[in-house]
Amino acid sequence: MLSLLVSVYVINIIDRHIINILLEPIKHDLSLTDTQAGFVAGLAFALFYTVMGLPIATLADRFSRTQLVTACSAIWSVMTALTGAASSYLTIAIARMGVGIGEAGLTPSANSLIGDLFKPTDRGKAIGIYHVAVPVGTMLAGLAGGYLETIVGWRMTFVILGIVGLVMTVIFRLAFREPERGLVDDPASRPEQNRYTLIETIKYLYSKKSCRYFFPAFALIGFVASSVNTWTPAYFMRTFDMSLMQMATTIGLVGGIGGGIGMIAGGVLADRLSSRNVSAYLTIPAIAMLVTFPPTLGMYIAPWPGLSAALFLAPVITVSVVTVPVLALLQRLAKNNMRAVAVALFLLVIHLIGMGFGPVVVGLISDLLNPAFGDDSLRYGLLSIVPLNLLAFWWFWRGSRHIASDLDLPQ
DSSP states (O other): OHHHHHHHHHHHHHHHHHHHHTHHHHHHHTTOOHHHHHIIIIIHHHHHHHHHHHHHHHHHTTSOHHHHHHHHHHHHHHHHHHHTTOOSHHHHHHHHHHHHHHHTTHHHHHHHHHHHHSOGGGHHHHHHHHHTHHHHHHHHHHHHHHHHHHHHHHHHHHHHHHHHHHHHHHHHHHHOOOOOTTTTSOGGGOOTTOOOOHHHHHHHHHTSHHHHHHHHHHHHHHHHHHHHHHHHHHHHHHHHOOOHHHHHHHHHHHHHHHHHHHHHHHHHHHHHHHHHOTTHHHHHHHHHHHHHHHHHHHHTTOSSHHHHHHHHHHHHHHHHHHHHHHHHHHHHHSOGGGHHHHHHHHHHIIIIIIIHHHHHHHHHHHHHHHHHHGGGHHHHHHHTTTTHHHHHHHHHHHHHTTHHHHTTOOO
16 A cells, blocks of 8 residues: 555656756746746745645545545646646746646645554654655656656656656556554544544644744755755756756766665654654754755855765755654644644645745846856855755754653653
């Protein structure tokens, strides 16, 4: 069952990140500014991804999550294919909005399904395995995207990926079986008959002090990480004169290897360390943010492409490590029938603030500085947002002090 969720998520990530790999040829063909390109890759997707995430997650806490995943997968696959037909800034932005609407339903539904497939002591590893799809999808977006673009161009690349997504949708619908809600939870904590409204879920999560820290902390991570993911491909091509194939291979391998290591390590660390001290759910991300600061700065200062790519490996690993313990903590904090909405709220914060505005802000800074610095303007735009990782470190550290009381455990 988990393997099917991972497979669908891999397609999800490919269709989400392929825009970053192909952004330079798209920008050239459609005559986009960096600000417009940042909107297409960021806010156009993220706004609808987050807005639609909440109502879809509400449905996931009440109805069949399997059917929701199937419908959402079909929608984003069709819209990915239609991206290849875009002829202007407006049409490609609309296509990306459609991809965002479709992709909004997967992660809340999948996390809810994982909560009903695995016991609490195993959820960290299960969530880690599920999120290995992120580096795998990132790697395939780079390798396949770079190869296909050189063979058939960026338009047909989107069409091919959309068709692959539709095939995976059919496989998932035929093979996946919906698990019973709350079956693997402790009987005393099973609220099968309870239904929570969006407002009730928000109030409940806000009552947990740790949430007040790790939600904004992860929004900052999303801001930095989305900016880095969106603009590093263009940075490599502009600064080091890489071809699209060279850039895509570099991004794909670094994202796949580093992200895979980080996701697996995050899951193992979350389960092992939190069993001794629940504060580890947030001290792990705090330490990761502190460690990732120097190499993230260094990759945009390094004078050689090999050194820059090697330094890129460090933030990819550490940001991947952060994801699993935070989601595992959210699963423990949220009640059974509010898990999908809780995840959707989490995604709303990190994607609307992070993915939505990060790439646009960096693109805007790049456009403003371009008359004075030329292609180096993108370097300075990226450097300007890296210090936000230090604020994320502080908020994670503060939040770790409240987890035990939030879970009603002895301190």
